[in-house]
Amino acid sequence: MDDPYDVIIVGGGVVGCFIARALSRYRVRVLLLERESDVCSGTSKANTAIVHAGYDAKPGTLKAALNVAGNRMYDQVCAELDVPFHRCGTYVVALTEEDLYTLDDLYHRGMQNGVSGMRIISGEEMRRVEPLVNPDARGALYAPTGGIVDPFLLTIAAAENAVLNGVHLRLETEVTDLIRQNGRIVGVSTNRGQIFGRFVINAAGLHADQLMAKAGVHGFTITPRKGEYYVFDREKSRVRTVLFPCPTPISKGILVTPTTHGNTLIGPNAVDIRDKEDVTVTPEGLEEVFAGAQRLVPTLERRDVIAVFAGLRASGSTGDFLIEAPAQAPGLINVAGIESPGLTAAPAIAEFVLDLLRECGLALLEKANYNPIRRSPPRFSELSHREKAALIAQDARYGRIVCRCETVTEGEIVAAIHAPVPARTYDALKRRTRLGAGRCQGGFDTPRVIHILARELGLPPTAITKKGPGSEFVVRKTKEWDGNEKV
Numbered sequence: 001m002d003d004p005y006d007v008i009i010v011g012g013g014v015v016g017c018f019i020a021r022a023l024s025r026y027r028v029r030v031l032l033l034e035r036e037s038d039v040c041s042g043t044s045k046a047n048t049a050i051v052h053a054g055y056d057a058k059p060g061t062l063k064a065a066l067n068v069a070g071n072r073m074y075d076q077v078c079a080e081l082d083v084p085f086h087r088c089g090t091y092v093v094a095l096t097e098e099d100l101y102t103l104d105d106l107y108h109r110g111m112q113n114g115v116s117g118m119r120i121i122s123g124e125e126m127r128r129v130e131p132l133v134n135p136d137a138r139g140a141l142y143a144p145t146g147g148i149v150d151p152f153l154l155t156i157a158a159a160e161n162a163v164l165n166g167v168h169l170r171l172e173t174e175v176t177d178l179i180r181q182n183g184r185i186v187g188v189s190t191n192r193g194q195i196f197g198r199f200v201i202n203a204a205g206l207h208a209d210q211l212m213a214k215a216g217v218h219g220f221t222i223t224p225r226k227g228e229y230y231v232f233d234r235e236k237s238r239v240r241t242v243l244f245p246c247p248t249p250i251s252k253g254i255l256v257t258p259t260t261h262g263n264t265l266i267g268p269n270a271v272d273i274r275d276k277e278d279v280t281v282t283p284e285g286l287e288e289v290f291a292g293a294q295r296l297v298p299t300l301e302r303r304d305v306i307a308v309f310a311g312l313r314a315s316g317s318t319g320d321f322l323i324e325a326p327a328q329a330p331g332l333i334n335v336a337g338i339e340s341p342g343l344t345a346a347p348a349i350a351e352f353v354l355d356l357l358r359e360c361g362l363a364l365l366e367k368a369n370y371n372p373i374r375r376s377p378p379r380f381s382e383l384s385h386r387e388k389a390a391l392i393a394q395d396a397r398y399g400r401i402v403c404r405c406e407t408v409t410e411g412e413i414v415a416a417i418h419a420p421v422p423a424r425t426y427d428a429l430k431r432r433t434r435l436g437a438g439r440c441q442g443g444f445d446t447p448r449v450i451h452i453l454a455r456e457l458g459l460p461p462t463a464i465t466k467k468g469p470g471s472e473f474v475v476r477k478t479k480e481w482d483g484n485e486k487v
Contacts, residue, residue, distance in 0.1 A: 004196035005031045005168075006362065008188055010175050010211065011203035012039035014151065014346045015338050017158040019201060022350035024165035025372075026364040031195065032159070032167055033188070035174035037468030038428040039421060040155035042205045044343070045431065046229070046279065046311025048268065049151045049259060050242060052341040053090060053143035055110025055118065056252060062321040062352075064113045067341040070348035071145055077347050081157035082376040083150060084260040090146030090242040093126065093296055094139045102246040103141045110143065117144040130241045132297045146242060150260045151343055152431035153376070158346075160420040161374040165367070169421060172468065175204070178214045178332070185215060185331035199357060201333045206276045206314045208336035215329040220322055222337060224276045225313040227268025228285040230293075233439055234262045236304035243296045252340065254292030256300070261434065266293035266300065268311070279310045306439050313339040323349065325356050333357065377415045379433075381407035402452070403445040405438020410452060417456045424457060426450075427467040446473070 007023055009016050012034030020032045034041070051074055057064035078085035094100045103120050110118050119142055126133055126140040163169055170192070179187040179194060187196035202211045209222040232238075238258065245253035248270075256266050269288045286308060294300050316322055316337020324334050333356055335349065342349075358364060378391055380398055391411070392399040398411035416423040416432040423429045426436070426449055435449065436442030442449075450473055454461045465471045 002196075003029070004187070004198060005029045006197065007031070007199045007201060007357070008033065008195060008197035009201045009203055010188065011042075011205055011208075012036070012155075012159065012169070012171075013042050013044040013203065013205050014040070014155040014158070014343055015335055015349055016201070016203035017155050017162065018346045018350040019203060019335070019353050020162035020167045021158045021165075022354055023364075024162045024167045025366060025370045027367055028362065028364065030162075030167045031197065032162065032169045033173045033175060033190065033195075034169070034171050037172055037425050037465070038423065038431070039159045039169075039171075040152055040431060041467070043311060043313060043339075044151055044155045046227075046309055047151055047313075047340070047343060048229075048255060048257060048265065049148055049343070050090065050255075050257065051085070051087070051147040051149050052344045053110065053118070053146040054113045054115045054341070054344075055106045055141070055143060056247060057113065057341065058320075059109060059112040061319075062323060063341065063345070066321065066345035066348040066352065068114050069351075070341075070345040073347040074147065074149070074344075078149065078154070080372045081154065081161060081374050083153045083157050085147060085149045086260060087145065087147040088241060088258075089142060089144040090244060091126065091130070091143075092141040092244045092246060093133060093137050094123075094246060095134060095136055095295065097138070099246045100139055103139060106141050106247075110141075115143060115145060118142065130239060130243065132237075132239055132299055133243060134296055134298055148242060148257060148260055149343070154343075156421060156432060157374050157376070161372065163420045164374065165370055175211065178211065180215075180329075183330065185329050199331055199333060199360065199362060201335060201353065203335045203338075205338070206312055208314065208334065212326075212334055212336065215326070215332050217326045217329050217332070217334065220336060221317045223272050223315045223317070224274070224278070225315040225339070226271045226273050226278065226285070226310055227313060228281050228289050228310045229265060229267030229308065230286070230289060230305050231307040231309070232264040232266075232300075232304045233306050237264045237297070237300050238262070239264050239297060245292065245296060254289055256293050256296045261437075266290070272315070273312075276312065279312060281308050281310045285310070307441060315339050321345070321349070323352055323356070325360050330360075333360075377412065377419070380409045380412055402448050403433075403435035403438065403442075405440050405444070406434040406436075408433045408435040408445070413449065413452050414456060417453065424453070425465050425467050425471075426453070426473075429453075450474070
């Protein structure tokens with residue numbers, strides 16, 4: 001049996017990756033487990049990418065405290081991880097007289113939560129800030145501390161920084177049970193065998209309640225809440241700012257926002273479902289999203305849409321984050337029900353978990369060689385002509401464009417395949433490089449990418465997948481088909 005780890009983290013979403021990064025600062029042996037073929041494959045890959053100011057959560061909750069604390073950490077965290085982050089501010093738009101009262105309530109809630117700089121602006125000022133906003137806008141709550149981030153790169157960068165600082169990562173490793181000895185959780189059973197550790201952190205997202213139940217911790221359940229989205233062409237329907245409607249009891253509403261890459265994103269709706277794997281979009285849901293977004297920006301046009309998708313939020317039964325060291329399962333730390341504003345709160349959640357581990361007896365002694373800095377690889381489309389020429393002179397693969405829409409080069413793809421957290425699938429490459437994220441949605445680049453992945457990984461093209469086992473692109477060469485076998 002291998003030596004036990006000090007900490008095993010179950011779940012490679014944004015929260016699990018930030019916990020891993022926070023622990024990598026200390027002289028402890030840490031293992032991060034993810035059941036999919038890449039980190040950032042669950043809720044973290046399908047959300048609105050908003051760094052929330054913190055006026056929405058109920059005062060006194062963990063959501064409220066960790067939202068505001070996490071928000072304050074973003075400038076430093078994103079600078080250290082070299083991740084795009086724009087503190088552009090957010091606006092909650094009032095379209096009716098009743099909405100104006102809601103703005104007052106949100107303002108006072110934000111003040112209780114410690115959100116700084118908020119103010120309520122007039123409809124006229126809102127229209128000056130965002131010319132595309134509904135001309136009937138009567139006012140808005142402006143929160144300057146709100147912003148937008150790239151959730152893919154943020155999660156991946158946190159994981160890479162953790163790995164570079166000594167954290168072990170195992171992908172395609174699904175936890176099937178917890179191991180208990182003498183009343184204490186001492187490890188996990190996985191599809192790849194048993195792994196032992198002093199502490200197990202349950203950051204399993206939608207499945208965190210199932211893992212809790214395996215430890216004998218009952219009473220907390222997670223309901224998948226589906227949200228559907230549209231992505232617009234970067235050259236069309238471009239809004240300047242993050243626009244929220246007035247919120248409902250279960251959702252911040254269908255918003256309209258720019259992304260860090262210049263697209264416009266609209267969504268999500270909020271539909272509670274049973275299936276924790278169902279990320280299909282529906283005609284009814286998409287219609288609801290488009291109608292809701294048009295209330296904020298009436299000029300949105302469907303012909304400018306380049307993609308639709310759906311994500312699932314882990315809605316906990318208490319309505320708040322659950323972060324605890326349960327007395328009935330020593331050795332287990334639960335980090336569950338991390339829905340919005342989980343992305344914003346992730347860096348602060350990690351620090352909260354470290355405090356819990358200390359209280360449970362884990363000695364955290366700082367490493368002398370810890371390095372919080374992670375530099376992103378070159379993004380060819382953002383370089384000057386001189387920088388591009390210099391890069392091509394060093395490596396000719398940067399002179400070969402594979403994705404025309406996003407100007408992604410073979411050099412960028414190869415670098416991502418061999419990164420500290422390797423991209424071994426098409427979707428993993430898409431999250432890192434944006435190949436296939438443009439107008440053609442991979443129609444041009446896919447065959448070439450399959451070839452590059454096969455070459456770099458030493459695999460046949462039939463083994464290359466979109467997102468992991470079961471999503472293979474091809475099953476054989478065309479000329480090998482005899483015309484009889486069903487496909």
